[in-house]
Amino acid sequence: MLSNxxxxxxxxxxxxxxxxxxxLQTTQxxxxxxxxxxxxxxxxxxxxxxxxxWLNPGTTYIKGVQIGEVVRAFSAGEIVESNHPDYQxxxxxxxxxxxxxxxxxxxxxxxxxxxxKGPLSWHLGVLGMPGMTAYFGLLEKGQPKAGETVxxxxxxxxxxxxxxxxxxxxxxxxVGIAGGAAKCQFLTEQMGxxxxxxxxxxxxxxxxxxxxxxxxxxxxxxxGGDILDDALAHLALGARxxxxxxxxxxxxxxxxxxxxxxxxxxxxxxxxxxxxFDFVERYAEGINAIGHWLQTGQMKVQEDVYEGxxxxxxxxxxxxxxxxxxxxxxKI
Amino acid sequence: MLSNxxxxxxxxxxxxxxxxxxxLQTTQxxxxxxxxxxxxxxxxxxxxxxxxxWLNPGTTYIKGVQIGEVVRAFSAGEIVESNHPDYQxxxxxxxxxxxxxxxxxxxxxxxxxxxxKGPLSWHLGVLGMPGMTAYFGLLEKGQPKAGETVxxxxxxxxxxxxxxxxxxxxxxxxVGIAGGAAKCQFLTEQMGxxxxxxxxxxxxxxxxxxxxxxxxxxxxxxxGGDILDDALAHLALGARxxxxxxxxxxxxxxxxxxxxxxxxxxxxxxxxxxxxFDFVERYAEGINAIGHWLQTGQMKVQEDVYEGxxxxxxxxxxxxxxxxxxxxxxKI
Numbered sequence: 001m002l003s004n005x006x007x008x009x010x011x012x013x014x015x016x017x018x019x020x021x022x023x024l025q026t027t028q029x030x031x032x033x034x035x036x037x038x039x040x041x042x043x044x045x046x047x048x049x050x051x052x053x054w055l056n057p058g059t060t061y062i063k064g065v066q067i068g069e070v071v072r073a074f075s076a077g078e079i080v081e082s083n084h085p086d087y088q089x090x091x092x093x094x095x096x097x098x099x100x101x102x103x104x105x106x107x108x109x110x111x112x113x114x115x116x117k118g119p120l121s122w123h124l125g126v127l128g129m130p131g132m133t134a135y136f137g138l139l140e141k142g143q144p145k146a147g148e149t150v151x152x153x154x155x156x157x158x159x160x161x162x163x164x165x166x167x168x169x170x171x172x173x174x175v176g177i178a179g180g181a182a183k184c185q186f187l188t189e190q191m192g193x194x195x196x197x198x199x200x201x202x203x204x205x206x207x208x209x210x211x212x213x214x215x216x217x218x219x220x221x222x223x224g225g226d227i228l229d230d231a232l233a234h235l236a237l238g239a240r241x242x243x244x245x246x247x248x249x250x251x252x253x254x255x256x257x258x259x260x261x262x263x264x265x266x267x268x269x270x271x272x273x274x275x276x277f278d279f280v281e282r283y284a285e286g287i288n289a290i291g292h293w294l295q296t297g298q299m300k301v302q303e304d305v306y307e308g309x310x311x312x313x314x315x316x317x318x319x320x321x322x323x324x325x326x327x328x329x330x331k332i
Numbered sequence: 333m334l335s336n337x338x339x340x341x342x343x344x345x346x347x348x349x350x351x352x353x354x355x356l357q358t359t360q361x362x363x364x365x366x367x368x369x370x371x372x373x374x375x376x377x378x379x380x381x382x383x384x385x386w387l388n389p390g391t392t393y394i395k396g397v398q399i400g401e402v403v404r405a406f407s408a409g410e411i412v413e414s415n416h417p418d419y420q421x422x423x424x425x426x427x428x429x430x431x432x433x434x435x436x437x438x439x440x441x442x443x444x445x446x447x448x449k450g451p452l453s454w455h456l457g458v459l460g461m462p463g464m465t466a467y468f469g470l471l472e473k474g475q476p477k478a479g480e481t482v483x484x485x486x487x488x489x490x491x492x493x494x495x496x497x498x499x500x501x502x503x504x505x506x507v508g509i510a511g512g513a514a515k516c517q518f519l520t521e522q523m524g525x526x527x528x529x530x531x532x533x534x535x536x537x538x539x540x541x542x543x544x545x546x547x548x549x550x551x552x553x554x555x556g557g558d559i560l561d562d563a564l565a566h567l568a569l570g571a572r573x574x575x576x577x578x579x580x581x582x583x584x585x586x587x588x589x590x591x592x593x594x595x596x597x598x599x600x601x602x603x604x605x606x607x608x609f610d611f612v613e614r615y616a617e618g619i620n621a622i623g624h625w626l627q628t629g630q631m632k633v634q635e636d637v638y639e640g641x642x643x644x645x646x647x648x649x650x651x652x653x654x655x656x657x658x659x660x661x662x663k664i
Contacts, residue, residue, distance in 0.1 A: 060598055061598045224594075229589070243593070243594060243596070243597050246594055254591075255591050256588070256589065256591055257561070257588065257589030257590040257591040257592070257593045258589040258590075258593060259586075259587050259588055259589040260589065261575070261589045261590060261593065261603070262556070262575060262578055262605070264575065264603060264604065264605055265575050265604075265605025265606070265607060266392055266393045266605075266607070268605075268607065268610065269604070270602045270603060270604040271593070271596060271602060271603040271604075272596065272597075272601070272602040272603075273594070273596055273597025273598075273600075274597070275597060275598070275600065278600065
């Protein structure tokens with residue numbers, strides 16, 4: 001038997017998620033997975049904004065985590081035992097393996113991590129779910145054209161930096177909204193953004209007007225709230241608003257909607273969204289494209305890595321307070 | 333000279349529009365219009381929800397009415413003098429002729445009313461701007477398919493009844509949301525709706541769940557506010573939300589947005605809107621289609637007609653209190 005440490009949900013969060021909503025628990029696992037299953041030793045756990053929604057009891061696009069269950073998370077690890085014909089010991093995989101040391105899994109929905117494209121941790125970021133969210137959300141839903149202006153909120157996160165870099169590679173003017181001078185400097189100096197707006201230190205609408213003289217053709221929104229309203233107020237004709245997340249509202253007990261929503265009518269545009277799972281059949285296309293840009297130095301990666309499963313909740317909280325800088329990961 | 337009574341804006345409304353925001357004024361007009369102009373004797377003035385927005389000072393898709401100007405309105409009348417080669421005395425026209433007895437106009441943007449298609453008043457309703465808004469908004473923006481469920485708010489107004497009837501003619505299941513038992517009965521018994529939800533006497537979300545067992549494929553929204561949130565909560569996969577108006581918010585000094593806006597993401601749908609002026613080149617197509625349905629008895633008209641220019645403001649108010657029943661008109 002193997003000893004397996006896990007993060008278990010003990011209460012559905014009310015408002016802001018708290019460390020006390022989860023607990024660390026150690027259980028025993030059989031060292032050999034059952035027929036058709038693999039045993040994965042998890043190396044990295046991904047802290048993603050979506051986790052907050054999964055901790056609610058109801059079902060949205062996916063069933064909420066129930067009390068007593070392992071907290072859902074994307075994780076990446078090495079296969080240490082296999083009783084599944086499609087998976088070999090020594091291969092690396094990523095997927096919804098949960099916030100735990102080891103996972104027994106039937107392989108469904110897992111993706112093999114090709115380490116020739118980048119180190120394992122990147123497969124939870126730019127080569128994984130956030131990268132695919134950025135790639136398909138921007139290109140399929142946002143339909144950016146060369147010369148257009150793409151505005152992205154939550155720009156210093158992994159989705160934001162990936163959206164911005166892909167938009168630049170497609171010939172767009174790219175503006176990011178992020179919190180603090182350091183993040184804004186990072187966007188323009190490291191990530192190739194044309195401009196950045198510091199929502200903590202300037203009026204966002206004035207910032208959008210300043211940096212988007214031809215208005216906004218594509219707004220890729222990770223945050224919602226006031227920033228969404230400000231972007232809606234400065235849309236170009238035919239604008240596309242791609243809703244990816246609304247992190248500013250995830251911990252609110254009384255989330256609010258965009259009061260400027262009718263601006264999409266005057267802009268003759270549309271508001272839509274992206275659910276990355278809809279593109280699972282096309283991940284290879286996205287991974288190949290981003291892998292190529294990474295290998296040729298046309299795209300950069302920024303990671304923010306913490307250690308230790310016991311720090312899961314405190315690390316997760318950094319997402320919602322805007323403390324993280326690039327892809328937030330927990331190394332096991 | 334001719335004596336011309338007009339409705340003049342004296343103050344931009346704060347919150348709910350008041351009769352005291354306007355005044356009646358009589359001016360003198362030359363009996364002969366200048367070169368390239370016509371003189372129209374107005375017979376009907378259309379009371380449309382959009383008027384409230386036009387009374388704000390700012391510019392949205394059209395410049396706001398300024399203090400001292402004639403209140404903007406769609407009107408229909410007879411040409412009584414012409415100094416314009418394209419217009420003959422005795423012809424009937426509709427367009428932005430304003431809330432007044434007579435208009436001198438250069439003809440730009442006016443539409444000739446073909447009375448063989450229906451009486452003059454219909455050209456301000458189902459054969460005019462509201463009819464075109466319904467026709468192009470539903471068919472071009474909503475893209476309804478036979479067998480789908482179309483939900484419409486503000487259903488007992490002229491746009492709502494036209495949307496519902498066109499959707500029925502395209503093989504859809506049609507549900508309307510309106511205020512009061514009489515309006516709901518009118519929708520199902522007179523206008524061919526499959527079901528109606530009385531927002532004044534039932535929980536709207538429960539009503540949508542009850543009447544739309546296969547969820548909502550197209551939501552055509554005239555009202556905004558809570559009803560928009562309720563519709564967003566019950567969208568089918570791939571749903572289209574067509575924003576036409578947000579009459580519940582027009583008189584609010586603190587309009588609110590749909591807090592359920594992220595439901596469009598889970599529904600894999602989109603939110604868009606309709607501006608009727610974008611379809612001006614295609615009005616003939618819409619008028620011919622609706623005219624045909626009217627002549628063959630496949631579509632019905634409901635009008636709510638008041639008399640006298642002095643009652644302009646009090647009649648307009650009926651729109652925002654939900655008192656009107658069908659197309660609201662003022663006969664001059």
